[in-house]
Amino acid sequence: MTLLQVQGLTKSFPTNHSGLFRRRPRIHAVRDVSFTIERGRTLGMVGESGSGKSTTARLLLGLLRPDSGAVHLDGADVLAARGARLHTLRRRMPMVFQDPYSSLDPTWVVRDIVTEPLRLVGQRDRTVLAARADELLELVGLTSAFGRRYPHELSGGQRQRIALARALACDPDLVVLDEAVAALDVSTRAGIIGLLQDLQDRLGVAYLFISHDLALVRVVSHDTAVMYLGRIVETGPTAQVYATPAHPYTKALIAAAPIPDPVVQQSRPRPPVQGEVPSALSIPPGCPFHPRCPLATAICRTTEPPQVALSPHHTAACHHPLIPQPALDVTP
Numbered sequence: 570m571t572l573l574q575v576q577g578l579t580k581s582f583p584t585n586h587s588g589l590f591r592r593r594p595r596i597h598a599v600r601d602v603s604f605t606i607e608r609g610r611t612l613g614m615v616g617e618s619g620s621g622k623s624t625t626a627r628l629l630l631g632l633l634r635p636d637s638g639a640v641h642l643d644g645a646d647v648l649a650a651r652g653a654r655l656h657t658l659r660r661r662m663p664m665v666f667q668d669p670y671s672s673l674d675p676t677w678v679v680r681d682i683v684t685e686p687l688r689l690v691g692q693r694d695r696t697v698l699a700a701r702a703d704e705l706l707e708l709v710g711l712t713s714a715f716g717r718r719y720p721h722e723l724s725g726g727q728r729q730r731i732a733l734a735r736a737l738a739c740d741p742d743l744v745v746l747d748e749a750v751a752a753l754d755v756s757t758r759a760g761i762i763g764l765l766q767d768l769q770d771r772l773g774v775a776y777l778f779i780s781h782d783l784a785l786v787r788v789v790s791h792d793t794a795v796m797y798l799g800r801i802v803e804t805g806p807t808a809q810v811y812a813t814p815a816h817p818y819t820k821a822l823i824a825a826a827p828i829p830d831p832v833v834q835q836s837r838p839r840p841p842v843q844g845e846v847p848s849a850l851s852i853p854p855g856c857p858f859h860p861r862c863p864l865a866t867a868i869c870r871t872t873e874p875p876q877v878a879l880s881p882h883h884t885a886a887c888h889h890p891l892i893p894q895p896a897l898d899v900t901p
């Protein structure tokens with residue numbers, strides 16, 4: 570069942586450049602982005618730095634106003650909501666960031682941090698708050714003793730568990746995870762990934778999992794959306810996208826993805842994606858990937874490709890989608 574529906578989200582930012590009589594160039598951060606997230610499922614969003622992943626997240630939570638587009642959570646129009654209604658919708662889809670330390674108030678003890686969302690909706694009963702704090706800590710694999718600690722007394726992984734506990738305080742439908750495990754070491758990251766999967770099984774919560782790490786997205790996500798210069802260039806069930814990437818960019822990203830197995834990593838060369846990402850200030854005409862694409866032809870230089878459906882749920886924005894081919898294995 571569809572939980573979140575995003576249609577045609579577009580956002581550009583003005584630059585500070587102010588040449589007299591010249592129009593200020595704009596940064597085209599997100600361009601005509603559409604996707605859905607099913608209840609209890611995970612959509613992984615991957616792409617190089619600057620591809621528009623975080624801007625998309627902030628747009629769908631109503632933290633930024635889009636130039637155009639629509640976002641519906643369970644049929645409710647998020648972008649039309651204001652005031653209390655918008656806050657209610659935001660509580661149903663909280664966000665967890667890469668660095669929990671900067672988002673956790675260092676002067677508060679953990680039990681006050683994790684129950685803050687409940688106090689914001691008017692819960693004042695100390696007994697109720699204390700019981701919910703214990704419950705939330707248990708959910709994220711911590712004992713109630715952690716409730717009396719301050720953020721600086723915790724490890725990075727524990728702080729991220731606290732950020733998750735706070736996100737879960739109001740029983741959300743969706744948690745937006747923006748590079749939420751990127752700063753953690755490999756074993757701590759594995760613990761948090763296991764916890765996310767366990768929470769999804771127990772609570773039926775959906776995730777938007779934003780990451781530049783393809784191998785991680787493959788492990789975590791049911792569906793994958795690949796972003797390039799503000800557009801989704803390929804989306805589909807994760808197994809299909811990774812086994813038979815249709816867009817040359819997706820294929821190049823998969824080929825360049827680090828494989829978390831030293832033996833496999835040594836045995837296969839990992840060519841990087843050729844060339845630099847162009848600036849979002851001057852997106853190439855036609856297909857934005859054409860300057861880096863080995864398959865580019867004349868049409869790619871002039872005409873932006875539409876989304877092509879390759880199977881009912883697998884689409885790619887490419888004039889020359891690749892013929893399905895054997896999987897490039899990047900699983901651990």
Ligand SMILES: Nc1ncnc2c1ncn2[C@@H]1O[C@H](COP(=O)(O)OP(=O)(O)OP(=O)(O)O)[C@@H](O)[C@H]1O
Pocket residue numbers: 582583596597598616617618619620621622623624625781849
């Ligand atoms: N407030 C802003 N003002 C101007 N430009 C912005 C703003 N926020 C984002 N951008 C620009 O929009 C583009 C997309 O940025 P965004 O942070 O969404 O990408 P990203 O894929 O999340 O990258 P990263 O992985 O580095 O966070 C970039 O070119 C960025 O510089």
